[in-house]
Amino acid sequence: MNETIEPQFARRMAGVPRSFIREILKVAVSPDVISFAGGLPNKNLFPLEELHECADLLMSGSDRNILQYANTEGYLPLREQIAARYARKGLTVSAENILITNGSQQGLDLLGKIFVNEGDAVLIEEPGYLGAIQAFSIFKPEFVTVPLTADGIDIRLMKQKMDAFCPRLAYLIPNFQNPSGISYSAETRQAVADICRGKNMFVVEDDPYGDIRFSGEHLPSLAHYLPEQTILLGTFSKTVVPSFRMGWIVAPHEVMERLVIAKQAADLHTDYFTQRLLHLYLAEYDIDEHIAVISKAYGEQATAMMDAIERYFPKEVHYTRPEGGMFLWLTLPEGKNAMELFNLAIREKVAFVPGNPFYVGKTDVNTCRLNFSCSTPAEIEVGIRKLAGAIKQL
Amino acid sequence: MNETIEPQFARRMAGVPRSFIREILKVAVSPDVISFAGGLPNKNLFPLEELHECADLLMSGSDRNILQYANTEGYLPLREQIAARYARKGLTVSAENILITNGSQQGLDLLGKIFVNEGDAVLIEEPGYLGAIQAFSIFKPEFVTVPLTADGIDIRLMKQKMDAFCPRLAYLIPNFQNPSGISYSAETRQAVADICRGKNMFVVEDDPYGDIRFSGEHLPSLAHYLPEQTILLGTFSKTVVPSFRMGWIVAPHEVMERLVIAKQAADLHTDYFTQRLLHLYLAEYDIDEHIAVISKAYGEQATAMMDAIERYFPKEVHYTRPEGGMFLWLTLPEGKNAMELFNLAIREKVAFVPGNPFYVGKTDVNTCRLNFSCSTPAEIEVGIRKLAGAIKQL
Numbered sequence: 001m002n003e004t005i006e007p008q009f010a011r012r013m014a015g016v017p018r019s020f021i022r023e024i025l026k027v028a029v030s031p032d033v034i035s036f037a038g039g040l041p042n043k044n045l046f047p048l049e050e051l052h053e054c055a056d057l058l059m060s061g062s063d064r065n066i067l068q069y070a071n072t073e074g075y076l077p078l079r080e081q082i083a084a085r086y087a088r089k090g091l092t093v094s095a096e097n098i099l100i101t102n103g104s105q106q107g108l109d110l111l112g113k114i115f116v117n118e119g120d121a122v123l124i125e126e127p128g129y130l131g132a133i134q135a136f137s138i139f140k141p142e143f144v145t146v147p148l149t150a151d152g153i154d155i156r157l158m159k160q161k162m163d164a165f166c167p168r169l170a171y172l173i174p175n176f177q178n179p180s181g182i183s184y185s186a187e188t189r190q191a192v193a194d195i196c197r198g199k200n201m202f203v204v205e206d207d208p209y210g211d212i213r214f215s216g217e218h219l220p221s222l223a224h225y226l227p228e229q230t231i232l233l234g235t236f237s238k239t240v241v242p243s244f245r246m247g248w249i250v251a252p253h254e255v256m257e258r259l260v261i262a263k264q265a266a267d268l269h270t271d272y273f274t275q276r277l278l279h280l281y282l283a284e285y286d287i288d289e290h291i292a293v294i295s296k297a298y299g300e301q302a303t304a305m306m307d308a309i310e311r312y313f314p315k316e317v318h319y320t321r322p323e324g325g326m327f328l329w330l331t332l333p334e335g336k337n338a339m340e341l342f343n344l345a346i347r348e349k350v351a352f353v354p355g356n357p358f359y360v361g362k363t364d365v366n367t368c369r370l371n372f373s374c375s376t377p378a379e380i381e382v383g384i385r386k387l388a389g390a391i392k393q394l
Numbered sequence: 395m396n397e398t399i400e401p402q403f404a405r406r407m408a409g410v411p412r413s414f415i416r417e418i419l420k421v422a423v424s425p426d427v428i429s430f431a432g433g434l435p436n437k438n439l440f441p442l443e444e445l446h447e448c449a450d451l452l453m454s455g456s457d458r459n460i461l462q463y464a465n466t467e468g469y470l471p472l473r474e475q476i477a478a479r480y481a482r483k484g485l486t487v488s489a490e491n492i493l494i495t496n497g498s499q500q501g502l503d504l505l506g507k508i509f510v511n512e513g514d515a516v517l518i519e520e521p522g523y524l525g526a527i528q529a530f531s532i533f534k535p536e537f538v539t540v541p542l543t544a545d546g547i548d549i550r551l552m553k554q555k556m557d558a559f560c561p562r563l564a565y566l567i568p569n570f571q572n573p574s575g576i577s578y579s580a581e582t583r584q585a586v587a588d589i590c591r592g593k594n595m596f597v598v599e600d601d602p603y604g605d606i607r608f609s610g611e612h613l614p615s616l617a618h619y620l621p622e623q624t625i626l627l628g629t630f631s632k633t634v635v636p637s638f639r640m641g642w643i644v645a646p647h648e649v650m651e652r653l654v655i656a657k658q659a660a661d662l663h664t665d666y667f668t669q670r671l672l673h674l675y676l677a678e679y680d681i682d683e684h685i686a687v688i689s690k691a692y693g694e695q696a697t698a699m700m701d702a703i704e705r706y707f708p709k710e711v712h713y714t715r716p717e718g719g720m721f722l723w724l725t726l727p728e729g730k731n732a733m734e735l736f737n738l739a740i741r742e743k744v745a746f747v748p749g750n751p752f753y754v755g756k757t758d759v760n761t762c763r764l765n766f767s768c769s770t771p772a773e774i775e776v777g778i779r780k781l782a783g784a785i786k787q788l
Contacts, residue, residue, distance in 0.1 A: 007648055008562070008594055010511045010533070016655055046461040052453035059446035067440040069636045102496060102661035109660045113532060117404045134659040138507060139404070168402070200402055242463045243666035254401055261410055265528040266503045267496035271665040272637035 012118075016137045020357035021130065027346055034383035036370040037351040039178070039326065041238050045294050047285065051241065054280040070272035072264045074100025074248070078279040082234065082248055085287075091221055093232075093250050099259050100270045104208055104233040104247040108135035110266065111169065111204060111231065111249070114258040116141045121167035125153055127329070127358035127367065129178050129206065132171050141168075143360040148177065150320075152184025155191045162195055170196065170203045174222060175210040176325025179358045179369035183323055186219055193225030202255070206233040209325035211291050214299025216323035223250075231255065236278060238326070239291050244274040298326065304377035305370065308384035317391060326373040329355075332366040336394055341368065344390040350383045406512075410531045414751035415524065421740055428777035430699075430764040431745040433572070433720065435632050439688050441675065445635065448674040464666035466658045468494025468642070472673040476628065476642055479681075485615055487626075487644050493653050494664045498602060498627040498641040502529035504660065505563065505598060505625065505643070508652040510535050515561035519547055521723070521752035521761065523572050523600065526565050535562075537754040542571065544714075546578030549585045556589055564590065564597045568616060569604040570719025573752045573763035577717055580613055587619030596649070600627040603719035605685050608693025610717035617644075625649065630672060632720070633685050638668040692720065698771035699764065702778035711785060720767040723749075726760040730788055735762065738784040744777045 024037050058066060073079070079095040086093040101107045108131065116122060116139040124132060126145035133143070144165045146158045152174060162170075172192065174184040184192070196203055205222045223230035235247035251259060263269070281287075305328055309319050318331040330352075332338060338354035345351060355367030372380060418431050452460060467473070473489040480487040495501045502525065510516060510533035518526060520539035527537070538559045540552045546568060556564075566586065568578040578586070590597055599616045617624035629641035645653060657663070675681075699722055703713050712725040724746075726732060732748035739745060749761030766774060 006594075007596070007646070009508050009652055010514075012511075013508050013652055013655070016659060019655075019658060040463055043458040043462050046458055048453065048458055048461060051461070052450075055449045055453060056446075059442065059449060064437040064440055064442055067442060067445070067635045067637045068437050069434055069631070102665075105659075106661040114403050114407050117406075120404075131659075131662070134655075138656065138659055200400075202401070237463070241461045241667070243461045245661060245663070245665050252401070258403055258407055261407070261413075261528075262532065264413060265410060265499075265525075265532055266660070267500040267639060268525070269639070271496075271639050271668055273635070273668060274665055 012138055012140055015140065016134060021353060024342070024351070024353055027351065033346070033349050033351050034375060034379050034386065035351040036372065036375065036383060037353050038371050038374055040374055041242060041326070042294070042297065042373050045297060046241055047281065047290060050285050051277065051281055054277055054284060058276055058280055066273055066276050068272070070269050070275075072260050072269045074098070074270060075272065075275040075279055078275050078282070079248070081279065081282045089218070089221070091223055097250055097253065097256055099249045099251070099256060099263060100275060101247045101249055101263070102245040102267070102270050103237055104206055104235040105131050105135065106266070107233040107247060107249045108132050109138070110259050110262045112136045112139040113262045114255070115168050115202070121165040123158070123161060123165070123167040123170040124360070125172060125177065126360075127179050127355060128171070128360070129173060130357045132206070133360060136171070145360055148180055148182050150182065152182060152188035153192065155188060155195070158192065159195050162199065166199070166201070168201055170201065171206065172203060172222065173206045174219070175207055176212070176322050176327070178209070178325070179327055179353070179355070180329040181320045181322030181325055181327045182329070183216070183219070189219065189222055189225055192222060196226055196229055201229070203230045204233060205230055208235050208238050211239050212295050212298055212326070213324035214295045214302065228252070239287065239294070240278065240281065244271065244278060246270065246274060246278055295324070298324075298373050300377055301372040301375065301380060302328065304380040305372045305384060308381045312385050312388035313391060326371055328370045328372060330368040330370060332368070332391070332394070334366065336366045337364050338366055338368045339364070341390055341394050344393050345387055348386040348390045350386040350390070352387070406532055406534055409534065410528060415747060418736070418745070418747055421745065427740070427743045427745050428769060428773050428780065429745040430766065430769065430777060431747050432765050432768055434768055435636060435720070436688070436691065436767050439691060440635055441679065441684060444679050445671065445675055448671055448678060452670055452674055460667055460670050462666070464663050466654050466663045468492070468664060469666065469669040469673055472669050472676070473642070475673065475676045483612070483615070485617055491644050491647065491650055493643045493645070493650060493657060494669060495641045495643055495657070496639040496661070496664050497631055498600060498629040499525050499529060500660070501627040501641060501643040502526050503532070504653050504656045506530045506533040507656045508649070509562050509596070515559040517552070517555060517559070517561040517564040518754070519566060519571065520754075521573050521749060522565070522754070523567060524751045526600070527754060530565070539754055542574055542576050544576065546576060546582035547586065549582060549589070552586065553589050556593065560593070560595070562595055564595065565600065566597060566616065567600045568613070569601055570606070570716050570721070572603070572719070573721055573747070573749070574723040575714045575716030575719055575721045576723070577610075577613070583613065583616055584619055586616060590620060590623055595623070597624045598627060599624055602629050602632050605633050606689050606692055606720070607718035608689045608696065622646070633681065633688065634672065634675065638665065638672060640664065640668060640672055689718070692767050694771055695766040695769065695774060696722065698774040699766045699778060702775045706779050706782035707785060720765055722764045722766060724762040724764060726762070726785070726788070728760065730760045731758050732760055732762045733758070735784055735788050738787050739781055742780040742784045744780040744784070746781070
């Protein structure tokens with residue numbers, strides 16, 4: 001198509017960050033680069049054969065409605081399976097309060113739509129999840145950032161900022177946070193609940209990695225401490241299959257009503273065929289057994305990365321020690337630039353994501369995200385050694 | 395979850411219509427009701443066996459990436475197939491300008507996001523597509539409505555309103571419009587292009603039914619007359635399978651860039667597994683042969699409905715004579731109320747959708763939408779006879 005007219009876009013698009021990671025990944029795809037830059041689950045662990053069996057079973061039946069339009073909320077038996085999994089973790093959730101979304105990313109878009117007026121404060125962690133910054137940006141909030149400590153969000157600063165800005169939403173990832181790999185301690189969870197209780201706001205607990213724990217003890221959801229004000233986001237992308245884009249929101253009845261209207265306006269409903277396929281998978285196979293396999297593999301990869309860092313990196317480089325998830329976070333000495341390190345590292349044929357996109361309005365940061373789920377322990381050892389070489393040059 | 399706090403929602407949600415049709419459908423599901431109320435394709439025509447073959451082929455392979463995260467734009471070979479179908483209809487479109495969306499409904503959400511500031515004018519047909527009214531409402535436009543004539547949008551009024559309101563978008567369905575079944579004549583298409591040419595705005599041509607033509611001659615897309623300012627929306631929901639939620643947007647490069655950012659923020663990408671499945675179906679089977687079967691069936695159903703209306707309805711009830719699609723539109727005599735007719739019709743065990751939700755800010759309308767794709771010719775004959783009885787009572 002020709003473009004003779006300069007299109008005029010809505011103001012809300014002006015502040016939305018472009019995907020920095022896309023650009024990074026373009027550099028990192030070369031086959032001779034060891035990449036810690038991605039954020040993908042390990043595809044070798046996808047239950048392809050099991051899903052093939054399920055597809056065959058589902059499509060051999062006479063129920064042609066698997067191909068028809070469906071209701072906006074999602075397939076009720078799938079929502080019941082999700083509620084049952086929460087119950088096994090000690091959290092009482094009704095299937096009626098669960099909306100199926102296109103990954104938890106769509107949950108962020110829908111929550112932004114129904115809650116955030118231009119200029120409303122939204123509290124997020126620093127560093128924070130890039131996808132959430134992108135999704136909320138469309139609704140032009142004022143981001144209020146609170147730094148993470150080794151035990152989760154900085155409680156003293158969170159309290160200050162809650163009082164000063166009265167945010168509508170606080171978006172938090174208490175388990176193996178993306179990008180930092182940090183988890184909230186039980187005390188931090190309790191303190192977050194105490195700070196938020198009774199205020200006219202919701203805590204959005206995003207928990208894409210919570211099931212993928214390879215060390216330490218399971219800790220309760222924020223919903224355990226603050227049930228009436230916690231909205232939960234979940235996804236099957238890290239535990240079963242990312243390509244289906246199958247996530248969910250758990251929200252109180254009144255919020256659900258608005259979410260359903262927004263979801264219907266956004267895309268009527270999530271792919272119903274893959275909802276049915278996933279439901280059958282969960283009915284026929286033991287997802288916990290499958291998750292145990294993933295957790296064991298990621299644990300070995302994380303250990304390989306931490307061991308190699310201990311061995312090769314100078315002591316001035318700090319790193320987090322994740323107990324689950326897919327990421328580890330480096331902090332270079334004060335004044336060092338992660339983007340410069342990236343450029344040096346690429347010459348050494350190793351890639352990672354410089355911390356920049358995980359901050360709101362900060363550049364030249366000295367932090368880096370390293371993914372360990374997609375490389376073997378041997379590749380990790382080599383990659384970290386190369387990265388150590390780049391750090392020395394820096 | 396308890397709800398002790400009254401949640402405060404964003405202002406944008408205040409004006410979004412709830413789904414009126416949902417409420418209607420609840421009444422219409424009783425098995426002894428003949429329902430012309432739905433808007434579903436006929437499930438007996440879904441290519442279930444063919445898609446089963448394709449799923450088997452796809453999942454027997456060794457490409458585990460069918461289950462992995464994928465790029466935001468969509469699977470390139472699928473976008474190439476879509477471009478090739480446009481080419482067969484005489485329209486040159488590059489795969490690079492195609493974004494895969496969750497049905498064309500998501501196209502509306504994304505276009506609203508990137509183009510519509512609060513208070514911006516958006517021109518729509520009256521009656522207009524309910525889903526578009528819902529999707530755009532979230533962005534708080536001023537809707538500018540232009541009535542339909544038997545030849546499509548009223549050109550004289552469209553010109554007036556274009557001059558008076560300078561809309562950012564004009565949302566039009568030139569083929570077998572939902573809800574009216576009306577198609578734009580070649581002259582109307584040319585005139586729409588002439589009115590819009592050179593103005594800083596886009597025509598959004600939604601064409602979910604264009605392939606389902608059972609009489610008359612194919613007419614060119616508005617993009618044929620106004621290539622540089624037409625954004626096309628398309629979907630496989632009516633031609634292959636609705637449950638996959640597989641639609642697309644065709645847009646100029648600069649618009650695509652913004653759409654991709656908005657799509658990424660909204661849900662990263664559309665279900666990649668079903669993109670691959672649909673791609674394989676299009677590669678292995680002749681979609682045009684399949685569409686011919688659908689068109690023939692819907693044509694017989696439409697004819698049955700028009701014949702029965704001619705036979706049973708009083709002459710004062712006007713109706714459209716669709717050449718394709720799934721809907722026909724009734725206009726009752728002035729002063730008669732479609733909602734009252736609905737209540738009478740339900741007692742006669744026949745259902746339809748009163749025109750109300752297809753208008754912006756009008757109630758007590760005298761129009762009705764009738765769907766013919768989901769009833770047999772025999773059921774249609776009985777249903778129309780019953781409806782004639784209700785009309786007589788009115």
